[in-house]
Amino acid sequence: MARRSTPERIVEAAVRLFAAKGFDATTVQEVVEAASVTKGALYHYFGSKDDLLFEIYRSLIGRQMADLDRIIAAGEDAATTVRRIIVSLVETTAESVDETAVFVREMHKLDAERMAAFRAERRRYHETFRAVVEKAQADGTFSARVPADTAVLIALGVVNQLPTWYRPDGPKPPSRLAAEIADFVLAGLRP
Amino acid sequence: MARRSTPERIVEAAVRLFAAKGFDATTVQEVVEAASVTKGALYHYFGSKDDLLFEIYRSLIGRQMADLDRIIAAGEDAATTVRRIIVSLVETTAESVDETAVFVREMHKLDAERMAAFRAERRRYHETFRAVVEKAQADGTFSARVPADTAVLIALGVVNQLPTWYRPDGPKPPSRLAAEIADFVLAGLRP
DNA sequence: CCTCAGGTACCGACCAGTCGGTATGTCCGC
DNA sequence: GCGGACATACCGACTGGTCGGTACCTGAGG
Numbered sequence: 449m450a451r452r453s454t455p456e457r458i459v460e461a462a463v464r465l466f467a468a469k470g471f472d473a474t475t476v477q478e479v480v481e482a483a484s485v486t487k488g489a490l491y492h493y494f495g496s497k498d499d500l501l502f503e504i505y506r507s508l509i510g511r512q513m514a515d516l517d518r519i520i521a522a523g524e525d526a527a528t529t530v531r532r533i534i535v536s537l538v539e540t541t542a543e544s545v546d547e548t549a550v551f552v553r554e555m556h557k558l559d560a561e562r563m564a565a566f567r568a569e570r571r572r573y574h575e576t577f578r579a580v581v582e583k584a585q586a587d588g589t590f591s592a593r594v595p596a597d598t599a600v601l602i603a604l605g606v607v608n609q610l611p612t613w614y615r616p617d618g619p620k621p622p623s624r625l626a627a628e629i630a631d632f633v634l635a636g637l638r639p
Numbered sequence: 640m641a642r643r644s645t646p647e648r649i650v651e652a653a654v655r656l657f658a659a660k661g662f663d664a665t666t667v668q669e670v671v672e673a674a675s676v677t678k679g680a681l682y683h684y685f686g687s688k689d690d691l692l693f694e695i696y697r698s699l700i701g702r703q704m705a706d707l708d709r710i711i712a713a714g715e716d717a718a719t720t721v722r723r724i725i726v727s728l729v730e731t732t733a734e735s736v737d738e739t740a741v742f743v744r745e746m747h748k749l750d751a752e753r754m755a756a757f758r759a760e761r762r763r764y765h766e767t768f769r770a771v772v773e774k775a776q777a778d779g780t781f782s783a784r785v786p787a788d789t790a791v792l793i794a795l796g797v798v799n800q801l802p803t804w805y806r807p808d809g810p811k812p813p814s815r816l817a818a819e820i821a822d823f824v825l826a827g828l829r830p
Numbered sequence: 831c832c833t834c835a836g837g838t839a840c841c842g843a844c845c846a847g848t849c850g851g852t853a854t855g856t857c858c859g860c
Numbered sequence: 861g862c863g864g865a866c867a868t869a870c871c872g873a874c875t876g877g878t879c880g881g882t883a884c885c886t887g888a889g890g
Binding site: 666667668678679682687688 | 878879880881882885
């Protein structure tokens with residue numbers, strides 16, 4: 449039998465198809481065929497096609513928030529913290545390009561309740577990141593040339609855009625890309 | 640009668656709806672109702688729902704390419720040129736948030752032929768922008784800390800991500816936002 | 831009276847989700 | 861150590877509704 453559990457296989461197939469064709473353009477039938485299960489099995493584990501989509505978001509956001517918390521808890525200086533946040537973000541994104549692509553494109557399809565939950569998480573991420581930049585700007589470690597919130601928006605914007613041009617088989621390994629992006633952002637914040 | 644021509648009204652309504660609900664989730668019926676026309680009128684002017692989508696891309700890309708060519712033709716120094724490219728991009732994007740949002744989210748739905756045409760245009764934009772940065776890096780005007788292509792990818796990434804967080808009624812006017820983003824990018828390129 | 835702009839009724843395809851079923855455990859009283 | 865009650869995991873034919881697109885109509889201007 450297959451190594452992965454049935455629900456895992458279903459989510460995997462769904463991510464691949466949603467990333468390639470979009471959520472609406474992918475039929476439940478295609479998902480079950482790609483996962484080698486039946487419709488019955490899918491609806492046994494997931495309440496609806498939307499639930500499947502939400503499951504993808506949940507796991508991605510969960511990983512990113514955990515990384516952020518870990519980095520903040522380490523309590524290093526601002527430049528190191530910012531570098532680590534960006535590197536971690538770029539690397540997770542690179543290894544989950546499909547998830548991120550689906551996420552960025554179809555996020556607005558969440559229903560009101562889930563959208564609220566998602567916004568709260570994103571807000572927390574954003575505020576935490578911004579606080580690091582603001583503190584460093586206040587004590588002169590970073591330049592205040594550009595407001596902290598714009599800097600954060602720029603950094604997060606780059607990462608979310610990554611799935612549109614990043615190719616796993618491209619010339620630059622994710623670690624190299626992560627370092628370059630971090631360098632650029634830090635250069636922008638340098639006094 | 641309405642001021643705008645029928646096809647213009649149709650495209651306008653389509654952009655608004657596609658941006659709000661997504662292309663697939665919007666029915667042709669909703670578009671014609673929002674535009675106060677009938678299905679017959681829509682199919683009189685557009686061959687298919689996809690044609691409508693393509694029309695949105697075409698006009699947006701056309702405007703951006705024209706702006707770029709105009710800026711390059713002015714032949715100013717690298718820093719001014721880069722600033723102008725970013726400002727022009729941010730401002731067009733801000734005044735066409737809906738178009739850009741649709742574009743970023745649904746671009747992958749283009750058929751092979753149109754996708755190829757689009758990629759060629761994007762490539763030209765990218766290469767033109769990169770050439771400016773590379774030249775300035777070669778003569779020492781810009782730092783070569785971060786490769787030119789990464790810098791360009793970052794700059795364009797920020798702009799494409801703009802529709803997800805930019806609000807026309809937000810505290811910062813587009814010109815201010817454009818200036819901040821340009822400042823940040825130029826700071827990242829400063830020797 | 832013919833063409834062009836627009837209107838309207840309708841069709842065929844498709845798709846998310848349902849539902850009645852089976853097969854395989856597993857726990858428990860006796 | 862066995863029968864029966866219940867649960868878990870899955871199957872796949874079917875349906876009710878939806879939607880893009882089409883065929884045909886109308887009315888006005890030249």
